[in-house]
Amino acid sequence: MAQEKTFAQIESRYFWLLAALGALVVGAGLYSAYFMESHGHVVTGMNNHVVWGMPHVFAIFMIVAASGVLNVASVGSVFGKHVYKARAPLAGLLSIALLAGGLTVLMLDLGRPDRIIVALTNYNPTSMFAWNALLYSGLFTTVALYLWTLMEKRMNPWSKPMGFVVFGWRIILTTGTGLIFAFLVARQAYASAILPPMFIVLSFAWGLAVFLIVQSAMFSWNELKLNPAIQQRMKNLLGVFIVGSLYLVAAYHLTNLYFARESAFEHFILVSGGIYPALFWGGYVVVGSALPLLLIFTPGMGKGIHVLAASLLTLAGAFALLYVFIIGGEAFPLDIFPGYQVISSSFGDGQVASYAPSLPEIVLGTGGLAIAFMITIAGVRALNFLPHDDPKAVHQD
């Protein structure tokens, strides 16, 4: 067995190069935001029907993954599995990084980003967004405290209760993310009680996929070796989560298909909507779920490179699903006059709205990913976040 490296000995030789690349992308994202704010949203592909576009696809992915990546920590602190406990600090760091990136994208996409202080000082208690302002900032605080209990030796006894707090907080937070959409009574794509649990299980899958990718990258850049037994357990868990999310997405669509008034919408999303069925079936179901499951569970596969590929494909599926869910849900016309067909309207009533992602939106979203990247690499370099695995602990539980 190779000699375990201490924190002081771990130093990635690629750090400055990675930091420079990350800073470049962050800068591009910030410039994009400035461009959108000074010219107005007319420079984006968003319009009065598809009001949330690519920035929201990126942001909601990052926020859901931020909550889900804490699962790794929870399995350690809440369920007591030692292999996961060693990974809790990195999971906490990733959670903070992803949340910061996602929130930055959301806030910079606002029509009036200079008015953030208004959002932080005026709360409407019936609005999920207002609750999110408190839940998200609360997650930063609780995860930071949790990291402190994990990494400061004398605070270690507090890590279990803090782990419970973080576990509870993020379940509420991800429920909130689902409720953003569930509360929209008018839209056929949303207004469903299944959305909060669906988002929670999606977060499990996406969070673990992100963790596996980052773990793989960090270990490789810092010239560490991951114990194959640990790899095996984590990849099986990813497989379970992918199946779980497939189940909830299927339940959502099957229930909708049963209602006559929803059948036009479901037909649009699953069959006739062009880009939307293509992304749903091809992007989420095949590339994002079936292929990763094959890579994970086929005997003879499940090696490091397969797990990395499966995780990356899962994330591609995540983006595809969010595009269909958010943008497809907005593109489908509202049913304002049930029993009537719209012949003409200057505002696109009754017609499927068109949307094409624009460069400023995509660059802004990617800038958010880059912010998460920068926080992660800086954190790993500065503090002892990477897991130190005790070889005996792998077979302990």
Next chain:
Amino acid sequence: MNVLRSLYASSRARIAALFAVLLLAMTPAWGDSLLPKLDIGKGGHCVRDPKFMRANHMYLILHQRDLVVRQGIRGSKYELTNCVDCHASKVNNSVLGTNQNFCQGCHVYAAVKIDCFECHSSKPQHFPAVADNAAIDPTAPIAPKEKQ
């Protein structure tokens, strides 16, 4: 430290330092000449005295806007449209445009961004907004609308 000491010792450095001190001492005089010279439009008797307004006009506006928008209380003398009516420059019919205009002059001097005119008109219009987004000719005569 040694570098600084040797710098101080040189006579050239001492003359430069004296010059800098003189410049700084003159700043009050400069400050006065940098103060905005405002075109106060119609002017006359403001709703409150100038000293009070300089310090507190923003609080009047902030309070007043909630009364109008959220409660529907109209007719207050503190409404923004009243300010614009009186203080719009007779040259360009606006409170913005140059550093002599009423709102812009002081705000540029104090480096405080004005948010109001992103939405509010900086011109004392009393006629309905022009159709088809044509630019208003500031030198055209204003036709006042009957306000009840």
Next chain:
Amino acid sequence: MSDINHGRRQFLAQGSALAAGIAIAPGMLLFDFAHARPAGVPASSAVRWGMLIDTTQCESGCDACVTACRKENGWPEPKTAQDVQWIRKVEIKQISTGKQINLPMMCQHCAEPPCVDVCPTAASFKRADGIVLVDKHRCIGCRYCMMACPYQARSFVHEPVVDHSSEMPRGQGTVESCTLCVDRVDRGEQPACVESCAKEGHKALVFGDLNNPNSEISQRIRSVASIKLREDLGLDTAFSFVGL
């Protein structure tokens, strides 16, 4: 003098009653909306502003209401899907019967507005007299209300505004919709769309106080069958439609 002409007395009594009625009745009808709210008095929940849209009078191809709203409130002629529309004409056809109907579509000023529920800063709010507005001082441009509205009533200002109206401030990055011409209503006038429809001779739009049982709109709603749009959502809109 003993033969009182009852016939003439009756005629005079009825005639003067009729004359008094003709003199007073228009005043009664106009009372609810010609009455400007005095300065310093807040909007009150004793009044609930509403509108009745008679689609049988709405003419296909006429967009007087849309043009009037544009001119009154200062929004430019829409050319793309990113352009603002506070009101639009919609032509619909009943699927079962083929009957074609024409109507204007704008904010329904619900009593239980979903847009107010979802707004994080309470910028979207319902005034005491029922008018649903966006407080542009607080709007951060998140567009959540646009997602929530069942009637696609709201628009986002995608570009800088170059031609500000002094009565209806509007700016880039905020969300806006029909305000029921709140500044005109507060002055005792009718919304621009209602006035223009009457001027065109169609009189398809009736505006008034729903809480006043004697107002023209209340009397019309009691006498003619009308529906609210998407009544199943339980939003209690202030708008009703005849002929749908």
